[in-house]
Amino acid sequence: MKNLPDLSHLAHPGTEIAVRVTPRAGRNAVTVEEARIAVRVTAPPEDGKANEAVRKLLAKSMGIAKSHLTLLRGATSRDKVFVVE
Numbered sequence: 463m464k465n466l467p468d469l470s471h472l473a474h475p476g477t478e479i480a481v482r483v484t485p486r487a488g489r490n491a492v493t494v495e496e497a498r499i500a501v502r503v504t505a506p507p508e509d510g511k512a513n514e515a516v517r518k519l520l521a522k523s524m525g526i527a528k529s530h531l532t533l534l535r536g537a538t539s540r541d542k543v544f545v546v547e
Contacts, residue, residue: 466492469499469523477546478534479520485512492523513537520544 469492472479479499487502494500503515513533521528526546536542 466519466523467494468525469494469520470525473524473526473530473546475546479544479546481516481520481542481544483512483516483540483542490515490519492519507538510537513542516542517544 469479481499481501484500484502485505485507487504489502490504491502492499493502499520501516501519503512503519505511505515517531517533518528521531524531524546530547531544532547534543534545
């Protein structure tokens with residue numbers, strides 16, 4: 463989980479963050495490609511494990527506590543939207 467991009471400019475209350483998730487990846491990573499955030503996690507998409515792993519990685523990249531990120535849409539989709547509380 464080293465070399466995460468600095469997403470601290472998104473850490474404002476009310477900000478909605480759209481991400482594309484790849485579960486069961488070889489390693490955890492956050493990348494920004496053409497203004498799109500892609501998150502790869504090793505966790506499987508079962509029982510919310512991948513969603514929690516994504517929330518943790520995003521929070522770390524943003525420099526905030528994971529409790530300040532809430533999944534708004536896309537609980538069972540690869541395209542998710544989180545909101546900063």
